[in-house]
Amino acid sequence: MRRLVLFDLDGTLIDLDAAFALWAEEFAEEHRLGHKGVDHLIKLNRDGLPHRELFFAKVRERFRLSTPAASLWAAYRRRMPRLVKCRAEVMTGLAELRAAGWRVGIITNGTPDNQMAKLQRTGLAEAVDGYAVSGLEGIRKPDVGLFEIAAQRCGMRLAEGGWMVGDTLAADVEGGRRAGLRTVWIDHTVRPGEEHPADHAVSDVMQAIALLHEYGSRS
Ligand SMILES: [Mg+2]
Numbered sequence: 001m002r003r004l005v006l007f008d009l010d011g012t013l014i015d016l017d018a019a020f021a022l023w024a025e026e027f028a029e030e031h032r033l034g035h036k037g038v039d040h041l042i043k044l045n046r047d048g049l050p051h052r053e054l055f056f057a058k059v060r061e062r063f064r065l066s067t068p069a070a071s072l073w074a075a076y077r078r079r080m081p082r083l084v085k086c087r088a089e090v091m092t093g094l095a096e097l098r099a100a101g102w103r104v105g106i107i108t109n110g111t112p113d114n115q116m117a118k119l120q121r122t123g124l125a126e127a128v129d130g131y132a133v134s135g136l137e138g139i140r141k142p143d144v145g146l147f148e149i150a151a152q153r154c155g156m157r158l159a160e161g162g163w164m165v166g167d168t169l170a171a172d173v174e175g176g177r178r179a180g181l182r183t184v185w186i187d188h189t190v191r192p193g194e195e196h197p198a199d200h201a202v203s204d205v206m207q208a209i210a211l212l213h214e215y216g217s218r219s
Contacts, residue, residue: 007128011186041059143175
């Protein structure tokens with residue numbers, strides 16, 4: 001039996017925070033912002049600014065940089081794909097899911113240049129059956145339309161059911177539920193016992209992959 005699983009990219013298959021910390025070090029060095037500058041960038045990132053355009057507007061203002069925010073953001077998008085990594089065990093985990101009959105897809109919100117370069121440089125683009133990038137499709141998670149596109153790229157339809165694995169409750173879990181999928185929330189903060197709308201909550205994507213194998217062997 002064919003089964004579908006869609007994974008979010010940032011913070012799910014790749015550790016975006018680790019790559020961001022590397023980027024912050026480089027950026028602070030380049031603009032001579034010092035250690036406090038690095039801390040400020042990381043804090044600003046942790047505060048979850050919804051859009052990088054806004055993030056770089058704040059950065060530019062805070063550090064009185066002369067480079068336009070749009071140029072800072074463009075440089076960030078060129079650099080980040082070189083800093084992100086997908087762990088070898090995650091790549092193996094995805095291959096094993098596919099070998100066990102799962103159709104594996106990636107569904108991600110972001111700009112085409114940044115997200116495509118991340119998918120290609122990590123090898124993830126070749127490691128899955130299909131992917132959907134919001135910036136390329138003109139539609140974002142949690143919109144069901146992007147889930148449908150990702151499913152189709154994997155040769156499946158949402159109506160056949162499946163799973164969504166991701167670290168953002170609104171985009172991944174709520175979006176996945178609305179798309180009729182079962183959901184696994186990657187909760188990086190690990191707050192046991194906390195109420196959440198996902199079918200399962202785990203702290204790392206490897207646990208999600210193990211869970212899918214277990215489900216696959218039962219059904
Ligand atoms: Mg994410």
